Amino acid sequence: MSDEKKRRVDRRPRKTDRRWYSPEERASAVRIVRESPGRTIRDIAADLGLKEDTLYAWVVRARKAQIDPDGSMSDAARRRIWELERENARLQRDLDFERKAKAFIRQISHRRNDSR
Incomplete structure (x- = not known):
């Protein structure tokens, strides 16, 4: 085997033992x-x-x-549900941010009023 072929063979990834879960x-x-x-x-x-x-x-x-436990939904329907779940999560994050921002503003407002 030539040196070039040996180098190619050596570059191949080796199979590793797979663990089954x-x-x-x-x-x-x-x-x-x-x-x-x-x-x-x-x-x-x-x-x-x-x-x-x-x-x-x-x-x-x-x-x-x-x-879709039984696999009867179309890909489009599953994709739509997935998109709605992502949108719901985003809206939930936005709402949480808004609540925290309001609490922060209230806290600053109280500090200003207490210092007078």
């Missing part, structure tokens, strides 16, 4: 993601010793199963 382990990991709204999938995956992509795929699959 039971449905219970997957469900537990997805549950942790759902119950930890302030944490990223990356952080949770690192804590659990998983690859980020693996955990993300499990979360997406679980979300699809939750939206």
Whole structure:
């Protein structure tokens, strides 16, 4: 074998041992993601010793199963529900921000009134 061919072979990624996870382990990991709204999938995956992509795929699959358990909805309908959920989450964040901003303004207003 020539030196060039050896170099090409050496550059190939090596297969690693894959770990298989039971449905219970997957469900537990997805549950942790759902119950930890302030944490990223990356952080949770690192804590659990998983690859980020693996955990993300499990979360997406679980979300699809939750939206359409029997798989009878069209892709367009599932996509629409997904979009509405994202919009709902965004509106919820906006509302939380507005509440915090109002509380902050009230606090500043009280400080100004108390200093007079």
